[in-house]
Structure formats: C-alpha cells, structure tokens
Amino acid sequence: MTWESVIGIEVHIELSTSSKMFCGCAVEFGAEPNTNICPVCLGLPGALPVPNRKAIEWIMAIGLALNCEVSERSVFHRKNYFYADLPKGYQISQFDIPVCHDGYLDVTVDGETRRIEIERAHMEEDTGKSTHVGDGGRIHAAESTLLDFNRSGVPLVEVVSRPDIRSAAEARAYAQDLRAVVAELGASDVRLEEGSVRFDANVSIRPEGAEGLGTKVEVKNMNSFRSLERAVEYEIERQISVVEAGGELTQETRHWDEEAGVTHSMRIKEGSSDYRYFTEPDLAPMVMSASWVDEVRVGLPELPAERKARYSNEGLDSDLAGVLSSSPVEVRDIFEAATAAGADHRRAANWLVGEVTAWLRRTETDPAKLPLGGEQLAELVEIVDEGVVSSSAAKVVLEGVLQGEGSPREVAEARDLVQISDMSAIEEIVAKVLADNPEAVDSYAAGEEKVVGFLVGQVMTASRGKADPKLVSELLRKKLSS
Amino acid sequence: MTLHELTIAEAGERLRAREVSSSDLLEAALDRASRTEAQLHAYLTIDREGAREAARKADADLADGIDHGPLHGVPVALKDNMCTRGVETTASSQILAGYIPPYDATVTRKLKEAGAVIVGKTNLDEFAMGSSTENSAYGTSYNPWDIGRVPGGSSGGSAAAVAIGSAFAALGSDTGGSIRQPASLTGVVGMKPTYGTVSRYGLIAFASSLDQIGPLSRSVQDAALMLEAIWGHDPLDATSYSGSYPNPSAALDDGVSGLKVGVVKELAGEGYEPAVETAVSAMVDKLSDAGAAVVEVSLPTFDIALSAYYLIAPAEASANLARFDGVRYGHRGEGATTEKLMARTRAEGFGPEVTRRVLLGTYALSAGYYDAFYGQAQKVRSAIQEDFSRAYGSVDVLVSPTSPTVAFEAGARVDDPLAMYLSDICTIPSNLAGHPAISIPIGLDEQILPIGFQVMAPALGETVMFQVAATVESLAGFTERPVLEELAS
Numbered sequence: 001m002t003w004e005s006v007i008g009i010e011v012h013i014e015l016s017t018s019s020k021m022f023c024g025c026a027v028e029f030g031a032e033p034n035t036n037i038c039p040v041c042l043g044l045p046g047a048l049p050v051p052n053r054k055a056i057e058w059i060m061a062i063g064l065a066l067n068c069e070v071s072e073r074s075v076f077h078r079k080n081y082f083y084a085d086l087p088k089g090y091q092i093s094q095f096d097i098p099v100c101h102d103g104y105l106d107v108t109v110d111g112e113t114r115r116i117e118i119e120r121a122h123m124e125e126d127t128g129k130s131t132h133v134g135d136g137g138r139i140h141a142a143e144s145t146l147l148d149f150n151r152s153g154v155p156l157v158e159v160v161s162r163p164d165i166r167s168a169a170e171a172r173a174y175a176q177d178l179r180a181v182v183a184e185l186g187a188s189d190v191r192l193e194e195g196s197v198r199f200d201a202n203v204s205i206r207p208e209g210a211e212g213l214g215t216k217v218e219v220k221n222m223n224s225f226r227s228l229e230r231a232v233e234y235e236i237e238r239q240i241s242v243v244e245a246g247g248e249l250t251q252e253t254r255h256w257d258e259e260a261g262v263t264h265s266m267r268i269k270e271g272s273s274d275y276r277y278f279t280e281p282d283l284a285p286m287v288m289s290a291s292w293v294d295e296v297r298v299g300l301p302e303l304p305a306e307r308k309a310r311y312s313n314e315g316l317d318s319d320l321a322g323v324l325s326s327s328p329v330e331v332r333d334i335f336e337a338a339t340a341a342g343a344d345h346r347r348a349a350n351w352l353v354g355e356v357t358a359w360l361r362r363t364e365t366d367p368a369k370l371p372l373g374g375e376q377l378a379e380l381v382e383i384v385d386e387g388v389v390s391s392s393a394a395k396v397v398l399e400g401v402l403q404g405e406g407s408p409r410e411v412a413e414a415r416d417l418v419q420i421s422d423m424s425a426i427e428e429i430v431a432k433v434l435a436d437n438p439e440a441v442d443s444y445a446a447g448e449e450k451v452v453g454f455l456v457g458q459v460m461t462a463s464r465g466k467a468d469p470k471l472v473s474e475l476l477r478k479k480l481s482s
Numbered sequence: 483m484t485l486h487e488l489t490i491a492e493a494g495e496r497l498r499a500r501e502v503s504s505s506d507l508l509e510a511a512l513d514r515a516s517r518t519e520a521q522l523h524a525y526l527t528i529d530r531e532g533a534r535e536a537a538r539k540a541d542a543d544l545a546d547g548i549d550h551g552p553l554h555g556v557p558v559a560l561k562d563n564m565c566t567r568g569v570e571t572t573a574s575s576q577i578l579a580g581y582i583p584p585y586d587a588t589v590t591r592k593l594k595e596a597g598a599v600i601v602g603k604t605n606l607d608e609f610a611m612g613s614s615t616e617n618s619a620y621g622t623s624y625n626p627w628d629i630g631r632v633p634g635g636s637s638g639g640s641a642a643a644v645a646i647g648s649a650f651a652a653l654g655s656d657t658g659g660s661i662r663q664p665a666s667l668t669g670v671v672g673m674k675p676t677y678g679t680v681s682r683y684g685l686i687a688f689a690s691s692l693d694q695i696g697p698l699s700r701s702v703q704d705a706a707l708m709l710e711a712i713w714g715h716d717p718l719d720a721t722s723y724s725g726s727y728p729n730p731s732a733a734l735d736d737g738v739s740g741l742k743v744g745v746v747k748e749l750a751g752e753g754y755e756p757a758v759e760t761a762v763s764a765m766v767d768k769l770s771d772a773g774a775a776v777v778e779v780s781l782p783t784f785d786i787a788l789s790a791y792y793l794i795a796p797a798e799a800s801a802n803l804a805r806f807d808g809v810r811y812g813h814r815g816e817g818a819t820t821e822k823l824m825a826r827t828r829a830e831g832f833g834p835e836v837t838r839r840v841l842l843g844t845y846a847l848s849a850g851y852y853d854a855f856y857g858q859a860q861k862v863r864s865a866i867q868e869d870f871s872r873a874y875g876s877v878d879v880l881v882s883p884t885s886p887t888v889a890f891e892a893g894a895r896v897d898d899p900l901a902m903y904l905s906d907i908c909t910i911p912s913n914l915a916g917h918p919a920i921s922i923p924i925g926l927d928e929q930i931l932p933i934g935f936q937v938m939a940p941a942l943g944e945t946v947m948f949q950v951a952a953t954v955e956s957l958a959g960f961t962e963r964p965v966l967e968e969l970a971s
C-alpha cells in the first residue's frame with residue numbers, strides 16, 4: 001500500500017518586545033537567572049496582568065503577513081495545569097477566539113508550490129525555564145530542578161497550520177518560510193538555538209487517496225530545521241512500519257532524540273489532559289478596530305515572497321531572486337541603490353550573492369557594517385562593462401573598495417588594474433614576447449596551435465594582467481600567421 | 483464622646499483644630515485593641531511600630547502645613563488579603579503563613595498617600611471564602627455585640643474592628659457580600675463599589691470577576707471619604723475603569739425627595755427573620771414619608787443568583803489559588819517529586835472550605851461539565867444583569883435587607899455549608915452584575931443585635947446610592963455602640 005503523510009505544524013514564536021506580555025520586565029536572552037522578574041511574572045499573590053499593546057500589534061502583523069484575518073474582538077483564556085515553571089498554575093493563552101485566523105503560506109519544494117493553510121495565530125505567555133540537575137538532566141531521574149523565571153511571561157505567538165503538509169521536506173520549507181516572514185517583520189529574534197522559535201509537528205499517515213485522518217502523534221523537541229525534517233521523516237517511517245506490521249498507533253506525544261535520530265514516547269496520551277479553559281477574568285476582551293488593523297497593515301514591510309516575485313520581474317532568474325531575497329536587508333538595500341543608479345539587475349545581484357556575501361562570511365563582518373554603497377557597486381558593474389578592468393581584476397577592485405581604498409575607478413587606478421586599451425602598447429609587448437620566445441614561434445609554425453595559450457600567458461604576465469586576454473590572443477595569432 | 487468613637491470626619495476636624503494629634507487617635511485605637519482583641523480577635527497583625535511612625539509623620543506633616551486630605555492621620559485597618567509591603571499578609575491561610583509581600587496593593591499605596599495610618603491587618607475567612615470569619619486558619623473573630631456570635635464574613639475582622647473602635651475605618655473585599663454582610667451583623671456601614679472602580683492590584687484574588695475592595699466605617703460620610711481615597715483608574719489593573727467617576731460626597735444632604743426607590747420582592751419571606759423584615763419595612767415607610775416614591779419591584783432571577791454564584795466564584799477561585807503550590811513562596815509540603823510536593827503543600831495549606839470550593843470549581847470547569855455548569859452560570863449572570871437593567875428603567879435605587887438574619891451563633895452553620903451560603907442571598911446579585919451596594923445599620927433586634935439595610939444602585943450610581951444611604955442613616959438615627967466587657971489594658 002502507498003501511504004500519504006498528513007502533517008500539521010505548530011510554531012511558537014517569542015516576540016522581541018522590549019518588555020514582557022503582561023508586566024514591565026525586560027525581555028532579554030542570556031541574563032542572569034531570575035533577574036528580569038516582578039510580582040506579576042512570578043505569580044505573587046495579588047499581582048495582575050496588563051497586556052502589552054506592542055505584542056498585540058506584532059501578532060496582528062504576523063497574522064496579516066500570513067494572509068490571516070484579524071478578529072474584531074479576541075479573548076484571553078486561562079489554560080490550567082500545574083508545573084513548577086508555570087508560576088500562576090495557569091498560562092494566559094487563547095482558546096476559541098484567537099487574534100488571527102484563516103491564513104496561508106505558499107511553500108515551494110522541488111519547484112512545486114503548495115498552499116499550506118493556517119488555522120490560527122494566537123497570543124500567549126511563555127513559561128519559566130526548568131533545568132533538571134543530576135543524572136543527565138532527565139526529568140524523571142533529576143535530583144533537583146532549577147527554575148529561572150526570566151522567560152516567564154515573555155510574549156509568545158503560536159501559529160497553527162492545518163494538516164496540509166505532505167512531506168518532511170515540505171514541513172521544513174514551511175517552517176523556514178514562516179521564520180523568514182517573522183524575521184522580515186522584525187517581530188522576533190528568530191534564533192532557533194535560543195528557543196525563540198520552536199516547533200511541534202503533528203504527524204499521521206493514511207492510505208494514499210483516503211479522506212479521513214489517521215492517529216495523530218505530536219512530535220516535540222526539534223531545535224533546527226534539519227531536526228524538524230529528520231524527526232518528521234523518522235516519524236512517518238515509524239508509523240508506516242507499525243501499521244504495516246499489523247500494529248496499532250497510539251495518539252500520544254513523542255520526543256525527538258537528536259543524537260539517536262529517533263522519536264520516543266513521552267507516555268503522555270494526547271487528549272487525556274483537561275486544561276479547563278475559561279475566560280481570563282483579569283483581562284478585558286481585546287478589540288482590534290479596523291483602523292488599528294489598517295495601521296498595522298500599512299506598516300508591514302515587503303515580505304520575502306513578494307520580494308522574490310518582484311526580483312523575478314526585474315529579470316533575475318528564480319534561484320538568484322530567491323537567494324537575494326533571503327539575503328540580509330543591508331545587502332538587499334545595496335542592490336536597490338545600485339540598480340537605481342543604473343546597474344544591470346542581474347550583474348548587481350550576482351556580485352552581491354557571490355563575491356560580497358563570500359567576503360562577509362570570510363571576514364565575519366556584520367552586514368550592517370558592510371562598507372559598500374549602491375553607487376560603488378553600480379560603478380564596479382560599469383567599469384567591467386566598459387572593459388576598463390577585466391572581470392578577474394574586478395574582484396580585486398571590489399576587495400580594495402571593501403577595504404576602504406576608494407571608489408572602484410580609484411581602486412583600479414591605484415592598484416594599477418586598468419586594462420591596457422592602447423593597441424600600440426599591447427603590440428609592443430606582443431612583439432617583445434615573440435622575440436623572447438623563438439622556440440614557441442617555431443612550434444606554432446610546426447602546427448602546435450596550443451602554444452598560443454602559453455604566449456598569451458606570457459603577454460598577460462608582462463602586462464601584469466592589464467591587457468585584455470581576448471585582444472592579446474587575436475593579436476598573437478595575427479602576428480604568428482603573418 | 484471618647485476618641486475611638488469619632489467618625490473620620492469628626493476626627494479630622496479635631497486634628498485640624500489641633501485638639502488632638504494623629505498619635506492620640508492611634509493610641510486610642512491601639513488601646514481599644516489591647517482591651518478587646520482577646521475577646522474579638524479582629525486582627526491578625528497589629529503593626530504598632532509602623533503605625534506609630536506613620537502617625538508621627540502625619541502629625542509632623544500637618545505641623546508643616548502639609549495636609550493629605552480627609553484621611554490624613556486617621557488610623558485604619560486593612561483586611562489581610564490586601565498586600566502590605568513588609569507586613570505579613572496571609573489571607574488567613576496556613577499556605578501563606580509568614581508571607582511578607584514585597585509590594586503594596588494599590589489601595590494600600592493610596593491610603594498611605596492619603597495620609598492614613600495603617601493599624602494592622604484584620605482577620606477573614608480563608609481567602610475570603612465564608613460568611614462568618616470562622617474559616618480563618620488563625621482562629622475565629624467574634625461579634626462585639628455578642629461574643630458568642632460571629633461578626634459575619636468574610637471581612638469579619640474589619641467589621642469588628644470598626645464596630646469596637648480599634649480602627650476608625652477599614653477596608654474589606656466583597657465577592658458575594660463579604661463587606662456588606664459583616665457590616666450588617668456588626669452595626670457599621672459597609673460598601674461595595676462598582677466593579678472596576680477600585681483597583682484589585684495587590685488584592686489576593688478569590689473570584690476575579692466579582693472581587694471588589696470597599697470601605698467599612700462608622701458613618702455613610704466616612705464610607706464616601708474612604709471610597710474617594712481608594713478608587714480611580716489604575717494602569718496596573720486591566721479591568722480598572724478609566725472613565726469619569728461619580729461623586730459620593732456630593733449629595734449626602736440632598737434627601738430622597740423625588741427619588742424612586744424599588745423594594746426587591748424576592749428578598750423577603752421565608753428564611754428572613756421577622757425582626758429584620760419589620761425593621762426594613764419601617765425604613766421603607768420612612769423613606770416614603772421623606773418624599774421617595776416607593777414601589778415593589780420583582781427581579782425573578784435573584785432566586786437563581788446564589789447557585790450561579792456558587793459555580794462562577796469557585797471556578798475562578800480554582801485557578802486563582804493554583805499559584806499556591808509551595809514552589810516560590812509560602813508553606814511548602816514535603817514531596818519526593820514536584821507533583822507530590824505541590825499536592826502535599828495544598829493538602830496541608832488549604833482549610834476545608836477552600837478545598838471544597840477549589841474542588842467544586844475544578845469540577846465545574848471540567849470538560850464535559852463546563853457547559854452544564856460554568857457556561858450555564860454565565861448565562862444566569864447575564865440574565866441577572868438584564869433583570870437589573872429592567873428594574874433600573876423605573877427606579878433609581880433598589881433596597882432590601884443586607885442579610886436575612888442578624889448575627890448567628892458561632893459554630894451554628896459551620897457544618898452546614900448551604901445554610902452558611904444563604905447568608906449572602908441579598909448581596910450576591912450586585913456582585914454578579916458588578917453594581918455598587920451599601921449596607922447601613924438601621925436598628926437592633928430584641929437580642930440587641932444590629933440589623934442592616936441594603937441600598938443597591940446601577941453601575942457608577944454611587945452618587946445617588948450615597949444620597950439615599952445618608953438619608954437612611956439619618957432616618958434610622960442609629961447611634962448605639964456595642965458594649966463589651968473590656969479587659970484592663
């Protein structure tokens with residue numbers, strides 16, 4: 001039998017607001033434990049939550065960027081459960097009226113684009129962080145648990161997709177594209193390794209073509225796109241082999257073990273926990289007026305998908321458009337400025353995703369400190385076009401520009417890289433090289449054509465790379481044949 | 483008249499005339515406490531040092547010409563479910579034994595800013611769950627009119643302190659009648675403001691959508707002065723009202739001529755003591771004589787208010803009390819795992835009534851029961867609000883007894899939760915609607931026990947409510963004070 005996998009993904013995004021969701025404490029990664037805390041986020045008796053307006057604007061922006069509708073009125077609920085790092089014994093979350101609902105994200109894998117529907121995006125608060133001490137940090141065997149409440153109350157947006165994803169690769173692409181959207185908005189640090197973006201996958205399988213849904217397994221603990229893809233892949237295979245061996249799947253939560261490359265049961269039966277949701281009486285319903293939604297919509301930046309489409313229209317092929325589109329904003333700004341200054345789009349883009357990006361990586365330079373202006377890039381493209389420098393010399397020119405030696409033309413002059421355009425000067429060098437290499441001339445006469453390459457090299461060396469090699473080659477053949 | 487019997491208004495006059503100092507007032511209250519606490523147990527904590535320092539400061543300020551207003555230098559008490567920075571706050575629960583808040587509740591801060599002197603923290607039913615103050619983990623409070631009887635609850639300590647004079651006024655919290663019922667049972671004024679007008683920040687929550695802080699005092703005017711000091715928009719409470727506020731002191735002398743007063747038909751009859759009914763109808767007649775148009779009004783949903791309340795309040799409480807898990811503060815039970823530690827902490831820390839309500843509330847919110855219980859109760863709540871709006875279409879205020887009975891004997895209802903719950907039958911509707919209501923003492927029964935009269939008003943109707951309450955007060959001419967066999971200081 002052929003199996004189809006049915007995957008839904010829940011993405012938790014920690015917003016990078018300056019303060020927490022319901023109190024004034026700073027949101028700061030890596031601070032000393034329990035330093036960004038107050039009566040509210042510690043759940044002290046009598047403390048009350050006050051919603052962070054900026055966080056609500058961020059979730060609206062995320063929802064709009066994911067083509068969601070924003071609810072006119074949205075309600076906070078209490079999600080009740082006991083856990084040591086949950087200070088109030090409930091998490092303020094949302095239940096039946098989320099801030100955003102019914103959106104989508106178009107995802108492309110191997111050239112095929114599919115629309116993944118988004119059920120909802122809701123607002124909630126993060127919990128504190130438990131660190132289990134002793135016996136490998138595993139909760140069941142831990143001797144003690146350390147609690148850090150710095151993260152308690154950090155605003156969290158949960159984006160829930162519909163079970164529209166059909167492969168592990170698609171799951172990865174969805175997660176990556178979603179992260180790129182959030183990064184573009186600036187709504188979050190989107191650092192996977194720091195947990196500012198976390199995903200859970202709901203995986204089930206069904207016979208190809210079947211309508212209903214199979215037994216759903218929630219897979220947790222993936223902290224990179226690669227581990228998301230591997231975990232989903234593994235889980236699909238596991239489910240197929242269980243079913244094909246005549247076994248039955250359990251609706252449960254499974255933990256991804258990155259090292260072992262397997263998922264194992266957390267022995268929590270999904271659906272057995274009753275969170276006893278009810279309306280949070282400490283908070284009034286949120287009202288998202290049409291004018292507020294418009295304000296947020298107007299402030300949205302160009303999103304990666306929109307930008308990629310625009311680049312394609314401007315003549316970049318799909319790959320180049322994709323790579324440039326996901327390049328740092330500083331790099332893209334240079335592209336915009338260079339093309340505005342008249343540079344050819346494709347050449348400017350090639351420079352940026354090629355040499356410039358390589359230089360950034362090699363020198364470990366922050367893109368924000370990239371010492372290249374759009375005008376300079378346009379000039380670099382121009383001097384190559386005009387034949388002022390060869391394309392290989394142009395790379396050296398760029399290096400000089402990036403080292404602050406001046407404009408491309410200035411660098412080309414200063415580093416003596418300008419191609420010799422004076423025919424008589426080249427003829428002089430050619431004549432000298434021929435005079436110095438009589439054996440080569442003889443070989444050519446004897447029919448050894450490939451000796452031309454050697455002679456071109458000699459001329460280039462003599463001209464210190466400034467002669468146009470094509471011109472030199474033509475000239476040599478002419479002289480040798482005469 | 484001795485110092486401890488003065489109203490805030492009277493004490494203020496003498497303070498400003500330099501006839502007495504704030505320290506004098508405080509010493510009078512402290513002296514009164516030391517003579518009566520052994521019998522009444524109104525206080526859990528008396529902060530003598532802190533209060534004396536605050537009184538000295540109030541006197542120094544006044545000498546320097548700095549006057550913080552009507553409460554300047556006046557000794558007041560706070561129910562022990564309001565956070566006081568540096569002063570133990572337990573909500574009468576074992577689970578918070580020794581808990582010292584690092585911050586002041588907004589009402590605490592406002593009282594301090596108004597120059598009031600905080601004498602101490604008063605006893606209550608654990609987490610304000612009860613109607614007799616017998617559910618305190620630290621022992622029952624008793625009624626100054628008869629120390630064999632309860633002072634009502636849950637703000638029984640505040641009521642007893644104000645009645646006996648160990649505080650000039652006090653704050654209580656009212657979730658289903660917890661200010662008004664004890665005020666009624668101890669012969670003082672007790673008032674629950676419109677929901678959202680007094681910040682709940684720093685009030686240890688019982689049922690967030692119903693809880694409201696308000697004053698207990700020896701006069702209607704004092705209640706207005708206290709209210710005006712503590713209310714107002716608070717950015718720390720997201721349910722705080724931010725519009726314009728009524729003016730409780732504005733119309734105290736305006737009488738009731740031309741006002742329409744509705745007598746609630748459902749709050750009478752079976753279960754109401756004859757003495758209470760007689761006193762209440764006599765007051766209704768007096769209001770009529772004073773020029774009010776009196777009509778009987780029916781609010782049929784009042785009959786189901788109690789059952790709705792006993793689903794909503796415990797449901798919210800079950801979540802509000804989840805934070806008491808032994809992890810961060812308060813009592814911690816022994817346990818090898820986090821779950822066991824939490825379970826033991828809560829089993830040891832909560833008393834039987836709190837446990838009962840947490841279980842009831844947890845059940846009411848559970849999957850499969852939610853619609854039948856909590857969902858249904860919320861519908862009843864809406865229906866009560868509609869009933870009220872209909873009534874206020876034709877009357878300015880509604881009146882009723884505050885409590886169906888006078889103070890009952892200690893122990894009488896401890897084993898009968900339902901009988902205890904009925905104590906709040908007259909007060910609960912205003913909480914469910916979020917409306918203001920006030921209890922004014924109007925007389926004594928033949929056992930020399932006070933009877934309270936309740937005036938209810940629509941949301942933000944405090945101005946007219948105080949107007950009627952002040953008239954009731956003057957028509958009643960109630961000046962009796964409890965006589966307690968005092969112990970030597």
Ligand SMILES: [Zn+2]
Binds near residue numbers: 039
């Ligand atoms: Zn905080």
